[in-house]
Amino acid sequence: MQGTGIYRSDDGGNSWKHIGLNDTWHIGEIAVHPKNPDIVVVAAQGHFWSPNKNRGIYRTEDGGKSWEHVLYVDANTGANDIVFSMANPNTLYASTWENYPDVKGAKSGVFKSEDGGKTWHKIVNGITINEHTGRIGVAASWQDENKAYIFVNQRNNSSSTGTGEIYKTEDGGKNWVRTHLKNIKALSVIGWYFMDIYVSPKNDSEIYGLGVRMIHSVDGGKSFEYVGGVVTHLSPSPAQTLHLDHCELWINPLNPEELLLGNDGGLYQSYDGGKHWLHLNNIPTGEFYDIEINNQI
Numbered sequence: 001m002q003g004t005g006i007y008r009s010d011d012g013g014n015s016w017k018h019i020g021l022n023d024t025w026h027i028g029e030i031a032v033h034p035k036n037p038d039i040v041v042v043a044a045q046g047h048f049w050s051p052n053k054n055r056g057i058y059r060t061e062d063g064g065k066s067w068e069h070v071l072y073v074d075a076n077t078g079a080n081d082i083v084f085s086m087a088n089p090n091t092l093y094a095s096t097w098e099n100y101p102d103v104k105g106a107k108s109g110v111f112k113s114e115d116g117g118k119t120w121h122k123i124v125n126g127i128t129i130n131e132h133t134g135r136i137g138v139a140a141s142w143q144d145e146n147k148a149y150i151f152v153n154q155r156n157n158s159s160s161t162g163t164g165e166i167y168k169t170e171d172g173g174k175n176w177v178r179t180h181l182k183n184i185k186a187l188s189v190i191g192w193y194f195m196d197i198y199v200s201p202k203n204d205s206e207i208y209g210l211g212v213r214m215i216h217s218v219d220g221g222k223s224f225e226y227v228g229g230v231v232t233h234l235s236p237s238p239a240q241t242l243h244l245d246h247c248e249l250w251i252n253p254l255n256p257e258e259l260l261l262g263n264d265g266g267l268y269q270s271y272d273g274g275k276h277w278l279h280l281n282n283i284p285t286g287e288f289y290d291i292e293i294n295n296q297i
Contacts, residue, residue, distance in 0.1 A: 003027060006042060008064050019064030023047075023054040028080040033116070034089050038063040041070075041117045043094060045078035050100065057082060057094055059117045070113075071120045076100045077107045080195070081138045088145035090116045093173070095136035095150065105133030110150055112173045123173030128165065132156035135195035141204035142253075146172040149179075149221065151197035151209050155189050163187045164211060166197070166221045179221030186226070187211035194247070201253040210246040214261070216274065229270065233279040239265065242277055 002025035007016040021027075024044035033039035039061055046055030055078035057071035071079065077098040085091035091114055098107035108129055111120045127150070134153030141147035152165045162183025167176040186209060187194055200206035205220040214227040228242050243265025252258035261268040267280040 002047070006030070006064060020067055021054070021058060023052070024058070025052070025054075026078070028078070029082050031082050031084050031092070034084055034086055039116065040064065041082050041084075041092065041094075042067075043079035043082040045080060045097070045099070046075075048099065051075035052078075055079065056096070057111075057117070057120065070118060071096075071111060073098075073107060073109075080135050083138050083140045085140040085145040085148075086142040086201070087140075090114060091140070091145045091172075092117050093138045093140050093148050094120070095138050097133075097135055104131045105129070105155070106131040108133045108136060110136060110138065110173065110176075123169075124176070125174065126176035126178075127152070127167055128154065128178075130154070130156060134163075135193075137195040137197040137209070139197040139199040139207065141199055142201045143204055144170075146170060147204055148173065149197055149199060149207055150176070151195055153187050153195050153211075154183075157183055157189070159185065159188055161185075163189055164209065164215075166207070166209065166217075168221060179217075180223070184209070184211075184215060184224065186213040186215045186224075193245070196247065196249065198249050198251055200256045201251060202256050206256070208249055208251075210249060212244050212246075214242075214246045214249075214274075227274040229275045229277050231268070231277045231279055234282045237279065237281055239279075242268065 005021040008019045009016050026045040028043040028045050031041050042058040046052035057079045058067045059070045080095045080097045082094040094111045112123045113120045132155040134155045137151040139149045150167050157163045162185040164184030164187045166179050169176045194211040196210040198208045206218050209215040215224040217224045243263045245264035248262035250260040257273045259270045268277040270277045
């Protein structure tokens with residue numbers, strides 16, 4: 001299901017105005033400059049199942065009145081993720097993904113900008129990229145502009161052996177090193193649904209990775225544990241555990257023990273780093289997967 005571009009709210013979400021990028025269809029990520037909210041960058045995946053020129057990274061300096069197409073690989077390769085470095089907002093990291101035809105990924109990659117997103121260069125030294133590479137998530141340290149992580153889904157591996165790989169750079173992307181020995185089993189071979197990674201605002205050795213399961217590391221990705229915890233529901237629910245299929249995470253920069261997690265089960269909140277969760281299932285949202293018609297009547 002395609003989207004219709006970018007929308008902006010100036011009243012805390014009560015109303016919204018369409019501000020362009022109509023034909024990008026699928027938006028992987030939006031990042032707002034931490035000191036100037038009129039500077040915004042958008043990672044656009046474009047038309048997901050067909051070639052499309054409106055893929056890549058777009059940038060605005062006037063709050064969305066005008067947009068510049070600052071990174072374009074080709075009609076089959078879109079941008080998936082993009083982040084500002086909180087240590088230096090002139091530094092940004094982004095990922096691209098070749099997802100057409102047949103969800104191939106040989107032209108996928110990681111890019112860096114050192115001028116606030118105006119220009120970009122590819123930084124893949126040390127990263128395994130092949131025709132089965134899926135989405136790539138990106139996270140940047142809040143303390144060190146040269147330190148960043150990526151979370152890669154290698155779809156040529158099986159779910160039983162693990163499809164996830166995490167790489168780290170400490171020299172601004174000149175070199176990347178895989179942080180762990182065994183593949184990570186938090187994912188699936190789907191390749192286009194997950195792949196987000198987040199770093200704690202106060203400890204850049206603490207990272208979270210999102211997939212079918214959520215993983216947590218406190219040693220810079222050398223070892224991981226699955227995040228589960230005790231779940232309490234606001235409204236009655238037969239579910240006893242943390243739902244699967246994790247898509248978004250917010251870490252409170254003032255208190256990194258506070259987490260907001262979005263997955264296929266809804267919205268969850270934790271105040272102790274994921275040991276206990278409050279399931280905010282009083283929000284009136286839902287998702288329809290299919291509709292069938294009885295042709296006999």
